[in-house]
Amino acid sequence: MRAPTLDELAPAGHDAAAGPYAVHAALRARGPVHRVHVPGSGDAWLVLTHEAVRAALTDPRLRNDIRHSASWETDGGHAVGRNMLQSDPPHHTRLRRLVAGHFTPGRVAGLRPGIERVARELLARLPRPGTADLVSGYALPLPVTVICDLLGVPVADRAAFHTWSNELVLPTGEEAAAASSAALTGYLTDLIAEKTRTPDGSLLAALATTAGHPGSGDGLSREELLGMAFLLLVAGHETTVDLISATVHSLLTHPDQLALLRADPALTGAAIEESLRFNSPVHAGAFRFAAEPLELAGTRVAAGDAVLVSLAxxxxxxxxxxxxxxxxxxxxxxxxxxxxxxxxxxxxxxxARTEAALALRLLLEHHPALALAADPAALTWRTGTLLRGLTALPVHLG
Known part of the structure; x- marks a missing residue:
């Protein structure tokens, strides 16, 4: 018999998809770990308290590699290569080391002028005055442009790339997810081949030069390169879209906080951090699997069981x-x-922090009378096992 879903565990009158925090609070009051059913994935142990989540995320007995799952037979056909999120040390350590230097605070600081240029160009395209959807007009194209520029994805391909990416992180159905996985795999395979033949200074071209030499410790296999391209492109924009739009939403629905920020723009970084806490774009971490029997916050977890840590x-x-x-x-x-x-x-x-802070500061500078153009209760949140974000954010630009 399967475990109950979050919807089935929700207190009366609460929709777990639209407002999961009340559901989390009700469960957390009963204990830090609960058995739940995740549609499309099966039963898992859901971890809810701050202390238990930190412990789970650092427990070496909980592995990211799905082959530790008791029910593992295949990856479901939706994996694109092999990436860091699906790997454990020492394999994960080697993969991370190959790209970590490209995302240090110092390297990101060098990207600030380019990020600001893209943000200003997008703001210039918004109507003034008038109304606009801030997700499609600003929060989405900014991080898509930044990560695609960094990795060398041609401008003409970016709309299709985002469509495939969105289907994989928030699938609408099994067939659609499989089709998007196949399409994105084929596209990235061709793009990597092109970067290998004609290096262009992009991060993907730099990584491609190491492909085929994994034995050196400094290279990637073809499967790892495909997985790395997939993870950097998808993770490099999906969550930042949600962070930017959720931050603006929280400020517009909390006018006292918006007034504080307008009075003191130096609070921009603090506003981003509070938004990350208050509306975590990554709702839950990737599934982990018990490599051996263990106890997690007083709950016995059997070898092979799935564990889902709720960051939100x-x-x-x-x-x-x-x-x-x-x-x-x-x-x-x-x-x-x-x-x-x-x-x-x-x-x-x-x-992500740099993009979100620049996006917020420039938006409020360009549109000092920014306001919601819809009832907050009527807004729709896109929800999945891992991510949560607004589908649209209509605003009056003033």
Whole structure:
């Protein structure tokens, strides 16, 4: 018999997809770990408290490689190569080392002028005055442009790339996900071949020069290169889209906080950190699998069991963050887990923070009378096992 879903566990009157935090709070009050059914993936242990999530993310007995799953037979046909998110040390350590230097705070600081240029160009295209969808007009094209420029994806291909990417991270159905996986695999295979033949100074071209020499410790196999391209392109924009739009949404629905930020733009970084805590774009980390029997926050986990750590629930844990359901940009939310924790801590965190802070600062400078153009209750959130974000954010530009 399967475990109940989050929808089935939701308190009366609460929709787990639209507002999961009340569901998390109700479950957390009963204990840190619960058995739940994840549609399309099966049963898993859901970890909800800040302390238990941190412990799970650093427990070496919990592995990211799906081959540790008791129910593993295939990857379902949707994996694109082999990437860091699906790997464990020492394999993960080698893969991460090959790209970590490209995402240091110093390297990202060098990208700031380009990010600002893209943001200003996008803002110039928005109507003034008038209304616009901030997701499609600004929050989406900014990180897509930045990561595609970095990796060398041609402008003409970017719309199709995002369509495939979105289907894989928030699938609408089994057939659609499989089709997007096949299309993206074929596209990236061709793109890597092109970068290998004609290096162009992009990050993907630099990685392609190492392909076929993994034995040296400094190279990638063809499968690893494909997985690396997939992970950097998809993870490099999907979550940042949600971070930018959710931050603007939180500010517009909390006018006192927006007023604080307008009075003191130096709070921009703090506003991004509070948004990461309050509306974590990565709702849950990738599935982990018990390589051996273990105890997690007092719960026995059998070898092969799946474990799903809720980063969003951990960042609303009242034991870690007083009054956690209050959006407060003067809070110093040290220890939020929006970027994960441990060896899989998000490699692109410096880039995401920089993009979001620049996007927010420039948006408020260009549109000082910015306001919502829709009832907040009528807005739709795209939800999946791992990610959560707005499908659209209509605003009055003033």
């Amino acid at each position: 629930a951990a960042s609303r844990d009242p034991l870690a963050f007083p009054d956690p359901d209050r959006f407060d940009i003067t809070r110093r939310p040290q220890g939020h887990l929006a970027f994960g924790h441990g060896v899989h801590h998000c490699l692109g965190a410096p880039l």
